[in-house]
Amino acid sequence: MRSNRTTRAPGARTALPAMLFCAALVSAPAQAHPHVWVQARTEIVLDEGKSLVALRLAWTFDPAYSAFAVLNLDSRRDGVPDPEKLAELARSRARALGESGSFVQAKLNGRSLRLAAPAEARAAYRDGRLTLSFTLAPEARGEAVRTLVLATLDPDFYVAFGLPPEADAVRLTGGPSCLLKLTRPAREAREGEQIIPDAEATARPAAAAATGADYAGRVLVACP
Numbered sequence: 536m537r538s539n540r541t542t543r544a545p546g547a548r549t550a551l552p553a554m555l556f557c558a559a560l561v562s563a564p565a566q567a568h569p570h571v572w573v574q575a576r577t578e579i580v581l582d583e584g585k586s587l588v589a590l591r592l593a594w595t596f597d598p599a600y601s602a603f604a605v606l607n608l609d610s611r612r613d614g615v616p617d618p619e620k621l622a623e624l625a626r627s628r629a630r631a632l633g634e635s636g637s638f639v640q641a642k643l644n645g646r647s648l649r650l651a652a653p654a655e656a657r658a659a660y661r662d663g664r665l666t667l668s669f670t671l672a673p674e675a676r677g678e679a680v681r682t683l684v685l686a687t688l689d690p691d692f693y694v695a696f697g698l699p700p701e702a703d704a705v706r707l708t709g710g711p712s713c714l715l716k717l718t719r720p721a722r723e724a725r726e727g728e729q730i731i732p733d734a735e736a737t738a739r740p741a742a743a744a745a746t747g748a749d750y751a752g753r754v755l756v757a758c759p
Contacts, residue, residue: 567729568736568743569695572597575687576699577754581710585679585758588709590639590650590671592687595699597726601665621658629656629669637671638696642684649674680713683756691740692731692747695724705754713758724750 578591596604608616608624616624632638633652641648653669660666687696698704698719707715724730736743 567733568692568731569689569724569729569747571600571694572724572726573694573696574699575696576704577685577687578706578708579683579685579715579754579756580708581680581713581756581758583709585710585713586676587643587648587673587680587683588676590641590685591668592639592671593666593668594696595664595666598663599727601660601663604665605660616660621660625656625658625667625669628658628667629653632669638687638689638694639671640686640688642682643673643678644681644683648683680710680756680758682758683754685754685756686748686751688747688751690744690747692736692743692750695730695747695750697723697750698752705752707756710756710758713756716755716757718753718755720750720752722750 574595576593576595580588580591582588604624605616605621608620610617610620629652637650637653639650641650650671651674653671656667656669658665658667689696698717705715705717707713731743731746
């Protein structure tokens, strides 16, 4: 599937990793991919005509990145980030996603689906983990879903997107006659697990993409 991310030269760093994920591991030098780990929840919303209305996403980050992301957001020094600063964090991350791509690859009825910039961004910080929630809508609505295929992954494998273990990690709202099938990845990238040396990922971006795909889940919605 073709991503809706901006095309770039092999090995070049997009604005999104630079703005959203760089320097995540502040206590040790970066030696290998991935550097950030995310558990991604997805709610797929269909209308009564089986058209895709929205994808509601919630990404929960690993503790190291979460601590880095909320650094200096706690003016009261009580261990809880200020609500207004968390709100601004969510807005800035959503802008970065809109500029560089959402990491969500989608195909509707066999064709690549373009998604609009993220909306309704929110951030929460609980139990040492940051969760960024936002909504993606198709740029053009109206076509009824026969098949919808989704995957959340980073072709550079800088970020490892996984799935929470719960059965409702991916949910379908609306489209009562539609079926949802979640295929979990053959491999799971455990937090802190280093898989590809940075030099190899830079020199052979196709190898990073192939490896990242092994760790990504796949969602299929089929409507009769």
